[in-house]
Amino acid sequence: MFQSNSGFKAMNISKLLTTAGLGAFLAVATTARAEETLFAQIGGETTLKATVDTMTDIMLDDERINFTFANTDLAKFKKLLYEQLCELAGGPCKYTGRTMLEAHKKLNTNNAQFNALAEDLYIAFEKHGVPYHVQNRMVALLAPMQPDVVKKGGTGIPEPVQAAPTPAPAAKP
Amino acid sequence: MKLRMLRPTLIALLLLPTLSMAQERIGADQGKLLLTAGFSDVEGTGGGGLVPWAVITGYGTNQSWGANAHYTDIRLRDFDLRSIGFAVGAFDRFELSATRHDLDVTGTALKGVAVSQDIFGLKVRVAGDAVYGQNTWLPQIAVGAEIKRHGGIEHAGALTSPTQLGARDDDGVDFYVSGTKVFLANSLLVNVTLRHSKANQLGLLGFGGDQDSGASLNFETTVGYLLTRKLAIGGEFRSKSDHLGADDEGAAWDAFVAYAPNRYVSIVAAYLNLGNILGPATTVNHDQSGSYVSVQFGF
Numbered sequence: 001m002f003q004s005n006s007g008f009k010a011m012n013i014s015k016l017l018t019t020a021g022l023g024a025f026l027a028v029a030t031t032a033r034a035e036e037t038l039f040a041q042i043g044g045e046t047t048l049k050a051t052v053d054t055m056t057d058i059m060l061d062d063e064r065i066n067f068t069f070a071n072t073d074l075a076k077f078k079k080l081l082y083e084q085l086c087e088l089a090g091g092p093c094k095y096t097g098r099t100m101l102e103a104h105k106k107l108n109t110n111n112a113q114f115n116a117l118a119e120d121l122y123i124a125f126e127k128h129g130v131p132y133h134v135q136n137r138m139v140a141l142l143a144p145m146q147p148d149v150v151k152k153g154g155t156g157i158p159e160p161v162q163a164a165p166t167p168a169p170a171a172k173p
Numbered sequence: 174m175k176l177r178m179l180r181p182t183l184i185a186l187l188l189l190p191t192l193s194m195a196q197e198r199i200g201a202d203q204g205k206l207l208l209t210a211g212f213s214d215v216e217g218t219g220g221g222g223l224v225p226w227a228v229i230t231g232y233g234t235n236q237s238w239g240a241n242a243h244y245t246d247i248r249l250r251d252f253d254l255r256s257i258g259f260a261v262g263a264f265d266r267f268e269l270s271a272t273r274h275d276l277d278v279t280g281t282a283l284k285g286v287a288v289s290q291d292i293f294g295l296k297v298r299v300a301g302d303a304v305y306g307q308n309t310w311l312p313q314i315a316v317g318a319e320i321k322r323h324g325g326i327e328h329a330g331a332l333t334s335p336t337q338l339g340a341r342d343d344d345g346v347d348f349y350v351s352g353t354k355v356f357l358a359n360s361l362l363v364n365v366t367l368r369h370s371k372a373n374q375l376g377l378l379g380f381g382g383d384q385d386s387g388a389s390l391n392f393e394t395t396v397g398y399l400l401t402r403k404l405a406i407g408g409e410f411r412s413k414s415d416h417l418g419a420d421d422e423g424a425a426w427d428a429f430v431a432y433a434p435n436r437y438v439s440i441v442a443a444y445l446n447l448g449n450i451l452g453p454a455t456t457v458n459h460d461q462s463g464s465y466v467s468v469q470f471g472f
Binding site for chain 1: 236237306358401
């Protein structure tokens with residue numbers, strides 16, 4: 001059936017090795033500072049907090065997703081997002097919010113919206129001078145959350161928020 | 174640049190505003206991140222320059238679709254190749270493409286000879302996600318086929334078909350499986366493709382031959398480094414098999430720069446080496462290397 005592959009000649013293998021070598025070199029070059037935490041590489045609390053603030057502003061201007069934050073307590077959102085990114089990046093924080101699955105349960109988030117938020121985060125990092133390869137290390141930790149954030153067949157339109165139920169009058173003894 | 178070469182580019186430019194206005198109404202969401210939709214490779218399939226990737230072309234997500242037109246201009250030592258095509262990706266699952274190749278011989282004793290072929294591609298993503306799967310080693314995997322129909326040899330006197338050069342068939346089909354993974358923490362994109370093919374020089378010299386009539390399994394790879402959100406550099410390697418006595422076909426490789434300023438336009442520029450082409454027949458035994466420039470308009 002298959003002939004031996006005459007494409008693999010000694011000369012070609014050397015070219016292949018050059019390609020593979022380039023990849024290996026780049027991989028080593030980008031992980032050389034691995035001993036430093038990502039949190040430190042980003043620039044610590046100051047830069048990360050500023051990035052979260054900027055990202056929130058960009059997100060609220062982003063017509064692809066801003067309407068999904070109509071009922072969001074933005075101060076709380078920023079605090080929790082900072083905690084989450086800080087903890088993921090190896091910083092001295094503990095995320096105190098709900099799980100991603102719980103937090104997005106009623107948002108009907110789709111992939112385009114998930115990607116839009118990632119893009120807004122990239123732009124915010126850019127504005128604060130965080131190097132692109134460092135941005136990627138942060139996004140690499142967020143990308144696996146996609147199955148919890150995105151709802152299968154999500155319309156992108158959040159479910160309407162129900163008014164808080166008025167407490168029933170206390171029964172008289 | 175000749176007018177007939179410019180025309181498809183001009184048509185695409187004129188169509189662009191109309192198409193981008195139309196895209197909102199017909200639901201193309203342009204929802205993928207920049208660069209993650211790949212480019213149109215030399216055969217019109219979503220990929221890099223020489224190698225098809227497992228990503229589905231266009232910026233449409235799993236709930237949408239995307240499409241693009243490309244114009245690729247390759248200028249080698251003795252051969253110019255133009256590739257013009259159109260591709261559609263649907264639901265981040267299926268991809269269809271149609272591409273035309275026009276090859277002009279600009280040097281050697283065959284100067285003035287022209288060769289063409291049409292390539293129809295289809296691809297299905299079968300597993301994984303190249304971008305989201307950062308916590309797994311599973312790449313995005315796709316299988317595909319490229320159906321190639323030869324358009325004949327022109328301006329070569331009695332020579333009108335690759336079969337006269339020793340090829341078994343004018344037309345043929347390549348089958349491939351590709352695995353693509355973005356190692357985001359390292360800003361690296363790695364693609365590996367295995368291609369089952371009888372093609373001589375991408376099919377431009379037909380399929381099978383006097384030396385070796387069977388199909389071979391060829392190895393192809395792309396390694397790219399993401400420099401910014403919009404810019405990547407990298408290299409590719411593609412083994413090709415030698416079936417023809419008149420040809421001394423070898424591997425091809427390139428070094429590329431890819432730029433996607435937005436979701437409507439992307440550009441790939443590369444130094445390309447396609448190896449020896451028709452060396453024994455023309456007694457010109459140089460590698461055929463030169464420039465590769467591809468412009469893609471997406472909507």
